[in-house]
Amino acid sequence: xxxxxxxxGLDRQVLREAVQQEYREVAQHPDKGFHFHxxxxxxxxxxxxxxxxxxxxxxxxxxxxxxxxxxxxxxLAPGERVVDLxxxxxxxxxxxAHQVGSTGSVVGVDMTxxxxxKARAAHKRSGLDHLRFExxxxxxxxxxxxxxxxxxxxxxxxxxxxxxxxxxxxxRVLKPGGRLQIGDILVSKPVSEKARQNIDLWTG
Amino acid sequence: MKAAxxxxxxxxWKATVFDGAPQKSSAAAFGTVGINFRARKP
Numbered sequence: 043x044x045x046x047x048x049x050x051g052l053d054r055q056v057l058r059e060a061v062q063q064e065y066r067e068v069a070q071h072p073d074k075g076f077h078f079h080x081x082x083x084x085x086x087x088x089x090x091x092x093x094x095x096x097x098x099x100x101x102x103x104x105x106x107x108x109x110x111x112x113x114x115x116x117x118l119a120p121g122e123r124v125v126d127l128x129x130x131x132x133x134x135x136x137x138x139a140h141q142v143g144s145t146g147s148v149v150g151v152d153m154t155x156x157x158x159x160k161a162r163a164a165h166k167r168s169g170l171d172h173l174r175f176e177x178x179x180x181x182x183x184x185x186x187x188x189x190x191x192x193x194x195x196x197x198x199x200x201x202x203x204x205x206x207x208x209x210x211x212x213x214r215v216l217k218p219g220g221r222l223q224i225g226d227i228l229v230s231k232p233v234s235e236k237a238r239q240n241i242d243l244w245t246g
Numbered sequence: 247m248k249a250a251x252x253x254x255x256x257x258x259w260k261a262t263v264f265d266g267a268p269q270k271s272s273a274a275a276f277g278t279v280g281i282n283f284r285a286r287k288p
């Protein structure tokens with residue numbers, strides 16, 4: 043919701059815990075019914091191609107909760123290094139791993155343990171050596187300086203209270219000339235300061 | 247994003263993605279839509 047730097051009066055830890063609680067449910071009970079679409083239905087709404095989804099394990103796809111489509115911006119090239127911010131159960135990481143191939147490398151980063159557990163279980167079954175999942179936050183990525191050709195993300199940046207810090211961190215891990223390909227949300231009506239501090243509105 | 251040092255920012259797609267979700271969302275109240283955007287590190 044916030045377009046600026048750290049939102050005044052917002053407790054970052056309380057927000058993180060609220061977001062983790064919401065996405066813990068998406069990981070463990072994806073069919074529960076949320077204030078956003080999920081799974082294969084959502085993938086159709088945001089334009090994921092069937093041939094991309096063919097490489098995605100069904101349990102991973104079920105917990106998809108993005109708001110856009112990073113792959114519609116531009117395809118990833120074989121050999122590229124990719125970071126998937128807020129990877130959740132890993133749908134975009136798996137698609138990216140197939141697009142860049144075994145000469146590339148993909149790191150999925152998420153802060154919610156239950157999402158990471160789901161992603162890592164699927165990864166273990168997949169046998170993809172060039173894909174890994176790490177715990178981390180957008181403001182402190184577990185990735186070396188200048189490592190990535192591309193950063194992808196889907197429906198996550200809006201949940202980060204300090205967007206300037208997050209974008210600076212993205213710049214740090216990208217190579218010169220590296221690119222962002224991000225799905226997120228755009229708020230077209232004014233958001234009051236009171237609303238910005240309402241954590242229920244951040245997650246719902 | 248400009249403050250963080252990115253260039254060539256562009257929104258490439260915009261669409262309603264919350265309509266019909268199982269639970270009532272605050273998205274409509276704020277005119278919230280899904281987008282894709284791109285940018286580049288110089």
